[in-house]
Amino acid sequence: MSAHPHFGEVAVIGTGLVGTSxxxxxxxxxxxxxxxxYDANRARVHLAKERGxxxxxxxxxxxxxxxANLVVLAxxxxxxxxxxxxxAPVLSARPQTLITDVGSTKAQVVADALxxxxxxxxFVGGHPIAGLEKSGPExxxxxxxxxxxxxxxxxxxxxxHALSAVHGVWxxxxxxxxxxxxxxxHDRMLAFTSHLPHAVAFALAAAVGGEAASLSGLxxxxxxxxxxxxxSDLVMWRDIFLANRESLLSALxxxxxxxxKLRRAIATEDARAMRTIIEAAHAGRQRILEGGQ
Amino acid sequence: MSAHPHFGEVAVIGTGLVGTSxxxxxxxxxxxxxxxxYDANRARVHLAKERGxxxxxxxxxxxxxxxANLVVLAxxxxxxxxxxxxxAPVLSARPQTLITDVGSTKAQVVADALxxxxxxxxFVGGHPIAGLEKSGPExxxxxxxxxxxxxxxxxxxxxxHALSAVHGVWxxxxxxxxxxxxxxxHDRMLAFTSHLPHAVAFALAAAVGGEAASLSGLxxxxxxxxxxxxxSDLVMWRDIFLANRESLLSALxxxxxxxxKLRRAIATEDARAMRTIIEAAHAGRQRILEGGQ
Numbered sequence: 178m179s180a181h182p183h184f185g186e187v188a189v190i191g192t193g194l195v196g197t198s199x200x201x202x203x204x205x206x207x208x209x210x211x212x213x214x215y216d217a218n219r220a221r222v223h224l225a226k227e228r229g230x231x232x233x234x235x236x237x238x239x240x241x242x243x244x245a246n247l248v249v250l251a252x253x254x255x256x257x258x259x260x261x262x263x264x265a266p267v268l269s270a271r272p273q274t275l276i277t278d279v280g281s282t283k284a285q286v287v288a289d290a291l292x293x294x295x296x297x298x299x300f301v302g303g304h305p306i307a308g309l310e311k312s313g314p315e316x317x318x319x320x321x322x323x324x325x326x327x328x329x330x331x332x333x334x335x336x337x338h339a340l341s342a343v344h345g346v347w348x349x350x351x352x353x354x355x356x357x358x359x360x361x362x363h364d365r366m367l368a369f370t371s372h373l374p375h376a377v378a379f380a381l382a383a384a385v386g387g388e389a390a391s392l393s394g395l396x397x398x399x400x401x402x403x404x405x406x407x408x409s410d411l412v413m414w415r416d417i418f419l420a421n422r423e424s425l426l427s428a429l430x431x432x433x434x435x436x437x438k439l440r441r442a443i444a445t446e447d448a449r450a451m452r453t454i455i456e457a458a459h460a461g462r463q464r465i466l467e468g469g470q
Numbered sequence: 471m472s473a474h475p476h477f478g479e480v481a482v483i484g485t486g487l488v489g490t491s492x493x494x495x496x497x498x499x500x501x502x503x504x505x506x507x508y509d510a511n512r513a514r515v516h517l518a519k520e521r522g523x524x525x526x527x528x529x530x531x532x533x534x535x536x537x538a539n540l541v542v543l544a545x546x547x548x549x550x551x552x553x554x555x556x557x558a559p560v561l562s563a564r565p566q567t568l569i570t571d572v573g574s575t576k577a578q579v580v581a582d583a584l585x586x587x588x589x590x591x592x593f594v595g596g597h598p599i600a601g602l603e604k605s606g607p608e609x610x611x612x613x614x615x616x617x618x619x620x621x622x623x624x625x626x627x628x629x630x631h632a633l634s635a636v637h638g639v640w641x642x643x644x645x646x647x648x649x650x651x652x653x654x655x656h657d658r659m660l661a662f663t664s665h666l667p668h669a670v671a672f673a674l675a676a677a678v679g680g681e682a683a684s685l686s687g688l689x690x691x692x693x694x695x696x697x698x699x700x701x702s703d704l705v706m707w708r709d710i711f712l713a714n715r716e717s718l719l720s721a722l723x724x725x726x727x728x729x730x731k732l733r734r735a736i737a738t739e740d741a742r743a744m745r746t747i748i749e750a751a752h753a754g755r756q757r758i759l760e761g762g763q
Contacts, residue, residue: 306689308692310692369677369678369681370678370689370693371689371692371693373674373677373678374674374678374692374693374696374697375692376729376732376733376736377670377674377696377729378692378696378751379728379732379747379748379751380725380728380729380731380732380747380751381666381667381670381725381728381751382750382751382752382754382755382758383728383747383750383751383754384662384666384721384724384725384727384728384729384754385662385663385666385667385721385724385754385755385758386750386751386753386754386755386756386757386758387724387728387750387754388662388721388724396599396663396664396758396759399601399603399664399667399668399671399698399699399702400663400664400667400758400759401759402695402696402698402699403667403670403671403695403696403697403698403699404667404696404751404755405692405695405696406692406695406696407751407752407755408751408752408755408756409692411745411748411749411752414744414748415741415744415745415748418735418736418744419736419739419741419744422736422737422739425736426733426736426737428677428678428681429733429736431677431678431680431681432673432674432677434677435672435673435674435676435677435680436669436670436673436677438673439669439672439673440669440719440722442711443669443711443712443715443718443719443722444715444719446712446715448708448712451707451708451711451712452704452708454672454673454676455672455704455707455708456704457675457676457679457680458671458672458673458674458675458676458679458697458700458701459675459700459701459704460679461675461676461677461678461679461680461700462675462679462697462700462701463679463701464679465675465678465679465689465693466689466693466694
């Protein structure tokens with residue numbers, strides 16, 4: 178466990194739900210003196226300022242990073258390489274600036290950071306397991322990370338002090354568990370526990386919703402829950418699907434195998450096979466949700 | 471809207487979550503003098519009695535129905551034909567006894583009732599859109615149906631007075647909307663809004679849970695919600711899948727089409743196709759959950 182760090186200035190690039198919530202949490206924890214934000218969407222960064230998360234609005238990612246002690250990249254993962262390129266020049270003269278991100282996939286951004294940043298040992302990939310199907314600074318809240326797990330993906334050249342500081346950032350924000358794992362392992366695991374469920378929910382909501390408006394009002398809570406994450410942000414999830422293609426395709430294969438078994442059981446009225454799959458579902462769900470690590 | 475009916479004796483055959491909750495709701499509403507229950511599982515019927523839902527335990531389905539004014543069939547749909555056969559003899563001399571059920575599929579039970587019951591005009595197929603992923607009398611509650619929709623599936627020979635009385639039963643139990651539709655139409659709709667989501671959730675939970683215990687603790691709320699209904703009762707859902715095979719296979723086809731599109735989009739890194747599917751998911755979910763009828 179790290180002691181809470183303290184920062185003179187924290188910059189967030191991408192003032193959506195997670196970026197804005199992190200600033201609110203760090204301010205509330207009293208571990209930051211000043212905050213600065215940048216977002217390509219001007220309305221979003223102004224809203225983040227109105228909500229008290231940001232003290233100063235920057236005009237570019239580079240300007241946001243120019244005087245920060247910690248830079249948090251919180252844009253959709255598809256834009257992270259571009260953002261790294263924009264902040265790299267101003268970081269050349271600032272070897273002590275910590276950089277982290279909150280992206281839902283890690284292998285690509287870690288590789289990009291190593292390639293693009295002048296002092297890449299200061300970069301620590303991060304991914305707080307927290308989020309909502311809603312997005313934007315309007316739903317940000319200081320308690321978003323309380324009790325949650327944050328995953329960090331250090332690599333061989335990561336500065337241990339940088340890792341320790343980012344670890345402390347998430348504890349200060351309220352996370353109760355910080356787990357370190359390799360970027361590729363992160364992406365493989367999250368493909369199963371998060372990306373696959375989103376893919377399933379998107380396809381399900383599209384299939385049911387495409388059928389007929391006549392189904393309105395006949396859906397029980399089961400449909401609402403099962404498709405809750407199908408309301409998730411378009412650009413964020415498009416980028417995740419693009420960034421984690423290989424691990425995700427493997428997870429999709431696993432789903433298709435179980436799906437195929439269940440479909441065959443239904444088509445052939447095979448009650449025993451249905452039992453096997455439903456029992457596997459019961460056990461599997463319990464294992465994932467209740468098992469400790 | 472029907473005025474609340476009043477019954478001297480209501481029998482429930484199958485004292486699981488829905489059957490027990492219905493008795494609790496009707497007792498609370500003061501529309502029943504006595505209740506009787508039967509369940510092949512003795513522990514379940516005793517628990518329903520302990521919870522105050524049942525005044526008297528019957529030793530068979532026939533005995534339960536012998537003196538009732540309303541008989542509610544609340545066993546898994548796969549056993550309904552058997553139960554109809556068991557109560558038919560005692561109903562021959564009781565042409566006024568109302569019979570209804572709470573099964574999640576309707577075409578088969580309605581056809582069975584027409585074929586098996588001596589006074590089948592008194593049978594009204596029913597399906598309250600309420601339930602939990604938990605099952606059994608231990609989780610029953612008098613408020614389970616409050617604010618919910620109940621679907622009724624009368625056919626040409628259904629006695630209008632019987633229909634009106636069963637309508638009133640559900641309003642008395644707290645339902646705010648009672649919708650009548652044809653049995654086949656019910657099954658086609660529910661295949662999409664309920665049975666397909668369950669199939670998806672079972673396959674997803676089995677796929678993710680089968681991967682590795684190492685995923686424990688890395689699942690966000692999305693996985694928990696998306697697979698909540700994967701914890702649903704084995705026998706109940708096996709029976710639904712068997713009973714609604716044709717409509718369900720059609721719904722599975724719809725899902726597979728959307729799934730196939732999304733999979734191809736991921737495999738070919740087709741960002742535009744991903745956008746199309748995610749937008750369809752957003753719109754579809756909203757249409758189903760927010761649209762009125």
